Amino acid sequence: MKELITQSTKQGKRAGFVEGVRAPHDFIIAGMIRATLRKMGDGGVFPKMSEVLRACKIPQIIGDYSDSHGACALGALGIATDSMKDGKPIFDKMLDFFHVHAGEMNASAGGCPHCDKQCLTVWGMIPHLNDVHQQSFAQIADWLETKGL
Numbered sequence: 001m002k003e004l005i006t007q008s009t010k011q012g013k014r015a016g017f018v019e020g021v022r023a024p025h026d027f028i029i030a031g032m033i034r035a036t037l038r039k040m041g042d043g044g045v046f047p048k049m050s051e052v053l054r055a056c057k058i059p060q061i062i063g064d065y066s067d068s069h070g071a072c073a074l075g076a077l078g079i080a081t082d083s084m085k086d087g088k089p090i091f092d093k094m095l096d097f098f099h100v101h102a103g104e105m106n107a108s109a110g111g112c113p114h115c116d117k118q119c120l121t122v123w124g125m126i127p128h129l130n131d132v133h134q135q136s137f138a139q140i141a142d143w144l145e146t147k148g149l
Contacts, residue, residue: 046099050144052080053137062131065089073130073140074123091123100149113143122147 059070078089
């Protein structure tokens with residue numbers, strides 16, 4: 001792993017870090033995820049949010065989009081899709097990447113499957129599941145699949 005970090009850090013210095021990616025391990029993870037996405041995108045098939053989130057191997061954090069230790073679910077999606085600026089996701093850019101209409105993400109997600117929280121949008125439910133219920137990326141991906149995402 002140390003060799004991979006050193007090698008990727010050197011590559012990152014030559015190529016420039018991806019905007020919003022703040023640590024060498026983010027660069028490694030983002031590169032691996034983007035390689036997977038390129039394979040998934042062959043033939044005009046666009047990956048779903050759930051598929052990308054399930055493929056994320058970055059350490060999961062709570063309470064912030066991303067830091068030097070990892071990323072939350074939205075932060076991981078932002079890093080994977082090169083949709084981060086100043087450490088925060090660019091939601092419109094993510095929508096374009098996934099070919100999802102803003103109305104789908106801004107619609108009511110219904111009630112939280114784990115508590116009585118109501119009236120969250122899909123965008124709002126992702127960090128709620130990540131931060132409040134500490135759901136794994138895979139569990140959040142399962143929930144996204146119920147929404148067709």
